[in-house]
Amino acid sequence: MEKADLLLLNARVLTMDPEFHAFPDGAVAVRGGSILAAGALSDLRPRIDPQETIDCNGAILMPALVNAHTHAAMALLRGLADDLRLDVWLLGYMMPVERQFVSPDFVRLGTRLACAEMIRGGTGTLADMYYFEDEAAAAIAGAGLRAVCAQTVMKFPTPDSDSFEDGLERARAFLRQWKDHPLIVPAVAAHAPYTCTEEILRACTALAVEYDAPLHIHIAETAQEVENARREFGMPEVPYLRNLGVLAAKLIAAHGVHLDEGEMRTLKKAGAGIVHSPTSNLKLASGIAPIAKMLEIGLNVGIGTDGAASNNDLDMFEELRLAALLAKGFSGNPVVVPARTALAMATRMGAHALHIGDRTGSIEPGKRADLLLLDLNQVHSSPKFDRSPDSVYSRIVYSAKAGDVTDLMVDGKWLMRDRRLLTLPETDLLQQAAETAHQLDAFLTLRESSVLSKLIAIETAAEEESFEVQVKVRLGEDFPVLARLTRPDVEIVYSRHFREFDTYFEFPAADQGRLRYREDQYVEENGESASARYRLTLTGPIHEREFTGAVLLSRSRFLAPATHSLRFYREYFQPAREIEVAKERLRWRIRYQDTDFFINFDHLSKPALPGCFLEVKARTWSRRDAEHKAGMIVEIVRLLGAQDSAAFKEDYVELATKKE
Numbered sequence: 001m002e003k004a005d006l007l008l009l010n011a012r013v014l015t016m017d018p019e020f021h022a023f024p025d026g027a028v029a030v031r032g033g034s035i036l037a038a039g040a041l042s043d044l045r046p047r048i049d050p051q052e053t054i055d056c057n058g059a060i061l062m063p064a065l066v067n068a069h070t071h072a073a074m075a076l077l078r079g080l081a082d083d084l085r086l087d088v089w090l091l092g093y094m095m096p097v098e099r100q101f102v103s104p105d106f107v108r109l110g111t112r113l114a115c116a117e118m119i120r121g122g123t124g125t126l127a128d129m130y131y132f133e134d135e136a137a138a139a140i141a142g143a144g145l146r147a148v149c150a151q152t153v154m155k156f157p158t159p160d161s162d163s164f165e166d167g168l169e170r171a172r173a174f175l176r177q178w179k180d181h182p183l184i185v186p187a188v189a190a191h192a193p194y195t196c197t198e199e200i201l202r203a204c205t206a207l208a209v210e211y212d213a214p215l216h217i218h219i220a221e222t223a224q225e226v227e228n229a230r231r232e233f234g235m236p237e238v239p240y241l242r243n244l245g246v247l248a249a250k251l252i253a254a255h256g257v258h259l260d261e262g263e264m265r266t267l268k269k270a271g272a273g274i275v276h277s278p279t280s281n282l283k284l285a286s287g288i289a290p291i292a293k294m295l296e297i298g299l300n301v302g303i304g305t306d307g308a309a310s311n312n313d314l315d316m317f318e319e320l321r322l323a324a325l326l327a328k329g330f331s332g333n334p335v336v337v338p339a340r341t342a343l344a345m346a347t348r349m350g351a352h353a354l355h356i357g358d359r360t361g362s363i364e365p366g367k368r369a370d371l372l373l374l375d376l377n378q379v380h381s382s383p384k385f386d387r388s389p390d391s392v393y394s395r396i397v398y399s400a401k402a403g404d405v406t407d408l409m410v411d412g413k414w415l416m417r418d419r420r421l422l423t424l425p426e427t428d429l430l431q432q433a434a435e436t437a438h439q440l441d442a443f444l445t446l447r448e449s450s451v452l453s454k455l456i457a458i459e460t461a462a463e464e465e466s467f468e469v470q471v472k473v474r475l476g477e478d479f480p481v482l483a484r485l486t487r488p489d490v491e492i493v494y495s496r497h498f499r500e501f502d503t504y505f506e507f508p509a510a511d512q513g514r515l516r517y518r519e520d521q522y523v524e525e526n527g528e529s530a531s532a533r534y535r536l537t538l539t540g541p542i543h544e545r546e547f548t549g550a551v552l553l554s555r556s557r558f559l560a561p562a563t564h565s566l567r568f569y570r571e572y573f574q575p576a577r578e579i580e581v582a583k584e585r586l587r588w589r590i591r592y593q594d595t596d597f598f599i600n601f602d603h604l605s606k607p608a609l610p611g612c613f614l615e616v617k618a619r620t621w622s623r624r625d626a627e628h629k630a631g632m633i634v635e636i637v638r639l640l641g642a643q644d645s646a647a648f649k650e651d652y653v654e655l656a657t658k659k660e
């Protein structure tokens with residue numbers, strides 16, 4: 001007789017081993033947190049001497065599920081901003097909120113909340129990727145779950161690191177501290193190819209290889225990302241990563257929605273795991289990963305919920321059902337990814353994708369005892385058919401719910417019994433989460449109330465309160481501006497030719513000012529556009545007054561390079577109205593009586609206005625200086641022989657508005 005700590009009997013055991021052994025009247029013996037034996041009860045009973053027996057009353061006994069890609073702490077951001085495009089969602093909402101709120105406490109609370117949800121839904125192992133990952137790991141281990149925890153490194157400042165060097169140091173310390181933990185496998189997360197530099201990707205790989213740790217990364221999540229990679233690196237992401245040596249690490253590649261077949265084969269050869277996150281991909285309209293092809297090639301494809309902010313729950317039953325259904329709908333082939341395969345992805349294959357297939361993911365002697373009990377005697381999963389051995393997988397994948405999980409064991413310890421959580425104070429967590437949500441709401445409400453605060457949240461905008469003095473004169477078609485400028489008392493410092501395309505966002509409240517997105521194409525002497533720069537300028541309401549024939553403008557301006565697309569800003573700022581202005585601009589910087597001025601000579605194509613416009617302007621930071629320059633500007637206008645035409649105060653936006 002073999003001694004065991006526990007014998008689970010009267011269960012329908014699904015081992016999820018490579019041969020899918022199943023025992024309708026089965027039993028599982030556990031000793032020292034490991035699986036000692038699994039088989040028919042009639043086989044185990046005579047040879048196992050357990051300290052304790054538990055009657056499973058005919059429930060399904062199967063491996064605990066593996067959530068192979070998530071950001072657990074983001075459970076606190078669940079439902080914060082939905083129905084947005086990935087870049088607006090991530091850069092406009094998630095990252096600014098994370099910068100403001102994500103602290104060790106936030107990560108501890110969010111991770112514990114996520115763990116409670118995952119335990120309820122039968123998840124025994126998760127692959128987490130976040131900040132302050134030491135806090136996440138402590139929370140996960142405290143809840144009794146198994147995890148591959150990856151400390152995030154990227155090129156932007158993050159809530160836990162001002163620079164990628166800091167992030168890397170943090171990752172190293174994390175690996176060192178957690179490397180021999182029984183439940184936690186520490187790992188490095190190079191967030192994504194587009195959020196990391198080559199240097200970061202190389203450094204993260206070296207660190208992961210040094211510690212024999214997994215490297216968790218997002219790849220090919222959106223078509224746009226892949227297109228950018230082709231443009232920027234001259235190739236898709238997988239060959240780019242291979243060239244950098246990243247495939248030498250034990251890779252966990254999340255998403256892979258837009259991988260081509262060659263990339264899949266490369267990942268397979270490198271032994272990489274890939275993680276399918278169907279709900280997140282659908283919600284952010286990223287696409288549908290070609291998992292039938294991945295499975296055909298032999299990749300270990302796991303299933304992950306992604307963070308609760310993009311899902312919005314951590315329900316693996318929903319994910320595995322979607323995985324099975326989408327693969328069929330996407331390929332037009334109802335026989336691909338059968339229920340049994342989907343369940344394998346959420347268990348054994350997921351564990352292999354995380355490079356911990358030796359210790360969890362199936363019920364096999366020697367693996368750790370990560371088990372769940374599932375009650376299928378529910379109205380939504382009845383009746384049952386016994387004709388085909390595969391019908392039990394259909395019931396689980398196509399009709400079972402997370403709430404049908406009654407018990408969960410990880411590493412031989414119960415985390416939930418009869419739907420009661422044993423390691424987490426659920427009521428307290430809900431209360432604390434509600435308090436955090438209240439603070440987040442207040443923060444975003446304040447931020448959304450001002451265009452300026454929204455701008456500062458996404459760009460490094462610099463304010464300059466400045467005075468502008470200008471005279472704008474409307475002239476006929478053939479005004480010889482250069483000839484007029486060529487005179488002994490005017491020094492031309494430089495001249496430029498631009499094509500400028502401006503989009504102005506206007507907001508319902510006039511005191512919000514106007515936001516201008518400008519594409520400045522620098523035009524070469526041969527008339528070709530050479531390079532373009534993109535800038536955002538928020539101008540506050542203008543205070544203007546006539547001053548000795550010139551117009552004195554006083555306003556605050558916030559300047560920032562535009563790092564995103566016009567579409568991004570449109571969706572993020574949601575202006576009430578847009579006005580477009582396009583023009584050819586000849587610009588001179590001149591020196592007149594030891595003072596610098598700008599001369600702009602504009603032809604407008606949008607609104608299409610006949611004639612041309614001459615602007616003489618100066619910008620300064622003091623009112624006294626502005627008043628002094630105003631007098632000189634009037635003089636320059638007269639020198640250029642443009643004084644006969646009426647100077648006017650309307651700007652191009654006003655002209656464009658009238659034209660509409």
Ligand SMILES: [Zn+2]
Nearest residue numbers: 218254306307
């Ligand atoms: Zn993710």
